[in-house]
Amino acid sequence: MPAEQPHHRTRRDGQATHYPYLPDAPHFIEQAVQVYLRLSDDGTHWIVDGPTVDGAPLDSALHDESAANDECACGRPDDCTALRAAADRIPLPTGAELAELLRDALPE
Numbered sequence: 001m002p003a004e005q006p007h008h009r010t011r012r013d014g015q016a017t018h019y020p021y022l023p024d025a026p027h028f029i030e031q032a033v034q035v036y037l038r039l040s041d042d043g044t045h046w047i048v049d050g051p052t053v054d055g056a057p058l059d060s061a062l063h064d065e066s067a068a069n070d071e072c073a074c075g076r077p078d079d080c081t082a083l084r085a086a087a088d089r090i091p092l093p094t095g096a097e098l099a100e101l102l103r104d105a106l107p108e
């Protein structure tokens with residue numbers, strides 16, 4: 001049995017684990033969010049700080065806060081720009097929603 005390739009593991013949500021950088025793949029539209037941490041009261045480890053779990057959408061970690069498609073390999077810029085604009089109208093996840101998204105991204 002061949003060694004398991006990280007790109008071929010199955011996520012719980014059925015999405016591809018990584019973007020394949022192929023022209024016929026779905027568009028690669030990215031965002032990133034900030035998860036604020038603070039040092040635990042006993043000073044021994046990091047904990048998630050209150051602003052991350054206050055119920056509001058997380059802050060974007062991208063410089064202009066907009067979704068990015070710079071690495072999309074589609075070669076269809078009009079399509080790609082329209083989808084990126086649509087993605088910018090989708091609220092970023094709250095902390096609780098991010099916890100679910102992380103769970104969904106883990107291998108089965």
Ligand SMILES: [Zn+2]
Nearest residue numbers: 027072074080
């Ligand atoms: Zn694209």
